[in-house]
Amino acid sequence: xxxxxxxxxxxxxxxxxxxxxxxxxxxxxxxxxxxxxxxxxxxxxxxxxxxxxxxxxxxxxxxxxxxxxxxxxxxxxxxxxxxxxxxxxxxxxxxxxxxxxxxxxxxxxxxxxxxxxxxxxxxxxxxxxxxxxxxxxxxxxxxxxxxxxxxxxxxxxxxxxxxxxxxxxxxxxxxxxxxxxxxxxxxxxxxxxxxxxxxxxxxxxxxxxxxxxxxxxxxxxxxxxxxxxxxxxxxxxxxxxxxxxxxxxxxxxxxxxxxxxxxxxxxxxxxxxxxxxxxxxxxxxxxxxxxxxxxxxxxxxxxxxxxxxxxxxxxxxxxxxxxxxxxxxxxxxxxxxxxxx
Amino acid sequence: xxxxxxxxxxxxxxxxxxxxxxxxxxxxxxxxxxxxxxxxxxxxxxxxxxxxxxxxxxxxxxxxxxxxxxxxxxxxxxxxxxxxxxxxxxxxxxxxxxxxxxxxxxxxxxxxxxxxxxxxxxxxxxxxxxxxxxxxxxxxxxxxxxxxxxxxxxxxxxxxxxxxxxxxxxxxxxxxxxxxxxxxxxxxxxxxxxxxxxxxxxxxxxxxxxxxxxxxxxxxxxxxxxxxxxxxxxxxxxxxxxxxxxxxxxxxxxxxxxxxxxxxxxxxxxxxxxxxxxxxxxxxxxxxxxxxxxxxxxxxxxxxxxxxxxxxxxxxxxxxxxxxxxxxxxxxxxxxxxxxxxxxxxxxxxxxxxxx
Numbered sequence: 001x002x003x004x005x006x007x008x009x010x011x012x013x014x015x016x017x018x019x020x021x022x023x024x025x026x027x028x029x030x031x032x033x034x035x036x037x038x039x040x041x042x043x044x045x046x047x048x049x050x051x052x053x054x055x056x057x058x059x060x061x062x063x064x065x066x067x068x069x070x071x072x073x074x075x076x077x078x079x080x081x082x083x084x085x086x087x088x089x090x091x092x093x094x095x096x097x098x099x100x101x102x103x104x105x106x107x108x109x110x111x112x113x114x115x116x117x118x119x120x121x122x123x124x125x126x127x128x129x130x131x132x133x134x135x136x137x138x139x140x141x142x143x144x145x146x147x148x149x150x151x152x153x154x155x156x157x158x159x160x161x162x163x164x165x166x167x168x169x170x171x172x173x174x175x176x177x178x179x180x181x182x183x184x185x186x187x188x189x190x191x192x193x194x195x196x197x198x199x200x201x202x203x204x205x206x207x208x209x210x211x212x213x214x215x216x217x218x219x220x221x222x223x224x225x226x227x228x229x230x231x232x233x234x235x236x237x238x239x240x241x242x243x244x245x246x247x248x249x250x251x252x253x254x255x256x257x258x259x260x261x262x263x264x265x266x267x268x269x270x271x272x273x274x275x276x277x278x279x280x281x282x283x284x285x286x287x288x289x290x291x292x293x294x295x296x297x298x299x300x301x302x303x304x305x306x307x308x309x310x311x312x313x314x315x316x317x318x319x320x321x322x323x324x325x326x327x328x329x330x331x332x333x334x335x336x337x338x339x340x341x
Numbered sequence: 342x343x344x345x346x347x348x349x350x351x352x353x354x355x356x357x358x359x360x361x362x363x364x365x366x367x368x369x370x371x372x373x374x375x376x377x378x379x380x381x382x383x384x385x386x387x388x389x390x391x392x393x394x395x396x397x398x399x400x401x402x403x404x405x406x407x408x409x410x411x412x413x414x415x416x417x418x419x420x421x422x423x424x425x426x427x428x429x430x431x432x433x434x435x436x437x438x439x440x441x442x443x444x445x446x447x448x449x450x451x452x453x454x455x456x457x458x459x460x461x462x463x464x465x466x467x468x469x470x471x472x473x474x475x476x477x478x479x480x481x482x483x484x485x486x487x488x489x490x491x492x493x494x495x496x497x498x499x500x501x502x503x504x505x506x507x508x509x510x511x512x513x514x515x516x517x518x519x520x521x522x523x524x525x526x527x528x529x530x531x532x533x534x535x536x537x538x539x540x541x542x543x544x545x546x547x548x549x550x551x552x553x554x555x556x557x558x559x560x561x562x563x564x565x566x567x568x569x570x571x572x573x574x575x576x577x578x579x580x581x582x583x584x585x586x587x588x589x590x591x592x593x594x595x596x597x598x599x600x601x602x603x604x605x606x607x608x609x610x611x612x613x614x615x616x617x618x619x620x621x622x623x624x625x626x627x628x629x630x631x632x633x634x635x636x637x638x639x640x641x642x643x644x645x646x647x648x649x650x651x652x653x654x655x656x657x658x659x660x661x662x663x664x665x666x667x668x669x670x671x672x673x674x675x676x677x678x679x680x681x682x683x684x685x686x687x688x689x690x691x692x693x694x695x696x697x
Contacts, residue, residue, distance in 0.1 A: 339426065
């Protein structure tokens with residue numbers, strides 16, 4: 001069977017990497033990449049060689065996507081096109097339209113298509129929300145105590161709802177939904193990586209959340225396997241282990257300023273209006289209560305474990321982003337040499 | 342398995358039979374075995390690295406280290422200094438591990454337990470009875486009474502199992518969601534290995550072979566008036582029993598005597614408590630009259646006793662969904678803990694020896 005794969009969101013990092021990995025696979029006949037904007041050029045930061053991927057500029061919110069799917073006899077759709085933060089121009093309303101209406105259009109086109117056999121959707125562990133009443137570790141079946149009501153997380157919840165509806169209506173199609181923890185790695189550009197790239201980090205006074213990361217290489221590998229093998233269902237994808245925020249800061253050698261929760265929200269708003277970082281109420285909750293998920297189902301289904309643990313993914317991110325930051329360690333080494341002679 | 346159950350719990354381990362025997366065995370043990378317990382109870386103090394080396398009246402955790410570091414000098418001092426620096430380096434650079442629940446074993450062992458140990462040894466003079474009833478390396482569920490207005494008993498239970506159990510077990514307590522809503526307390530609680538009392542977390546910890554502790558009375562127990570001391574309250578909905586059955590781990594009944602007297606609650610500022618979103622706001626003989634001084638717990642004498650484990654592995658995991666079984670077993674555990682409480686209280690005598 002010849003594979004023709006459609007990848008959405010190829011103009012952003014993960015989408016581009018998935019497309020390029022699939023394009024390198026000889027079993028795959030064609031890879032068609034779509035996005036609302038053309039992919040960045042290779043010379044610029046973040047450009048990933050797309051190989052033989054054919055790029056089609058389509059606004060997911062329009063029915064044009066149906067024509068692309070029909071014209072190319074697509075059999076596998078890899079939907080990684082969700083955006084996690086509003087674009088500079090357009091704001092939250094545009095982001096929501098892109099995420100939710102875009103997914104609806106895409107799924108509508110898939111439902112009509114006679115050729116689509118497999119749909120892989122990227123979701124996020126943010127759908128579990130983050131609250132003091134939640135279990136420490138979420139499995140795929142967990143019912144969040146307080147489902148998210150803001151931003152990206154809410155979009156993802158709605159997207160998941162539509163994907164489940166699609167899976168019910170087209171039982172012949174294999175639908176895999178992947179809930180990724182926060183992406184981490186040298187090429188990742190997300191609200192969280194931007195947060196860790198600041199010189200001084202605000203933290204919420206009196207809280208030390210558990211964070212979990214998935215390395216971009218592992219995310220790409222999971223998406224590649226899902227796109228080439230049949231694994232229906234919903235899966236958490238996260239690196240093993242957790243890091244506390246305080247641990248992240250210490251490993252990065254960064255300074256932090258604990259601020260009381262109301263001030264933290266205000267700072268977030270200020271930073272957003274200044275175009276620095278984007279801190280939504282969802283992220284504030286994450287910064288208070290944290291979140292960890294159980295990746296056992298994915299590991300058992302694929303017979304594969306992520307190569308990077310949460311800690312290793314963060315180290316890899318630090319390696320490329322912050323060459324400095326080893327000051328406390330160096331100071332301690334000097335001190336121990338001095339004292340122990 | 343069922344043969345052993347038959348021996349302890351009468352013919353074929355019928356639930357009713359099994360209810361009675363462990364109680365009487367627990368009682369007989371505490372009746373005529375103190376001589377054997379006595380030497381058992383002393384060694385842990387010598388065995389633990391803080392007993393003899395430290396000045397008993399000395400300050401908290403830094404004092405012992407200081408004497409080792411700066412007083413002794415020589416090779417030992419150097420080694421300890423190097424250890425301390427390595428520890429500080431790990432802490433400062435974040436090179437330590439926490440588990441998925443946020444349990445920071447190193448911080449707990451080296452800092453937090455050291456800080457509360459003086460309270461355990463010198464203020465409440467806690468004695469542990471029957472620690473051998475707690476399994477050394479496998480999962481188990483410790484079910485204890487809850488009292489004292491402020492849940493100091495949870496911390497003392499943690500020190501008891503860490504210091505006085507031969508395998509120095511870290512107990513993973515299940516706490517109310519109020520704890521995790523509060524700043525500071527929530528993450529300190531996670532760092533010391535505790536987590537939210539919910540089915541998912543309990544099951545996950547027990548599957549991993551951890552020692553889990555619960556206080557099924559919850560706020561009803563810890564916030565009850567002084568006049569009801571040592572009277573067990575209702576045991577929640579028995580969720581803890583269902584978790585133990587699903588995991589097939591034994592339930593270890595535990596009685597904590599002494600916590601009732603630390604903050605005798607003789608009144609409740611209900612209106613203010615509701616305004617602050619707290620389950621209760623106590624009036625004690627010292628609080629709020631003496632301000633912060635009222636927060637100093639009274640130095641009652643404590644005993645923590647662990648009873649004969651109640652086995653659950655003769656049930657199928659599916660039996661956890663049988664409400665009658667769960668209720669019966671919950672009642673059985675409650676009876677055993679109440680019995681233990683009565684016995685230990687008699688054994689302790691005065692709450693504030695030698696006078697009161």
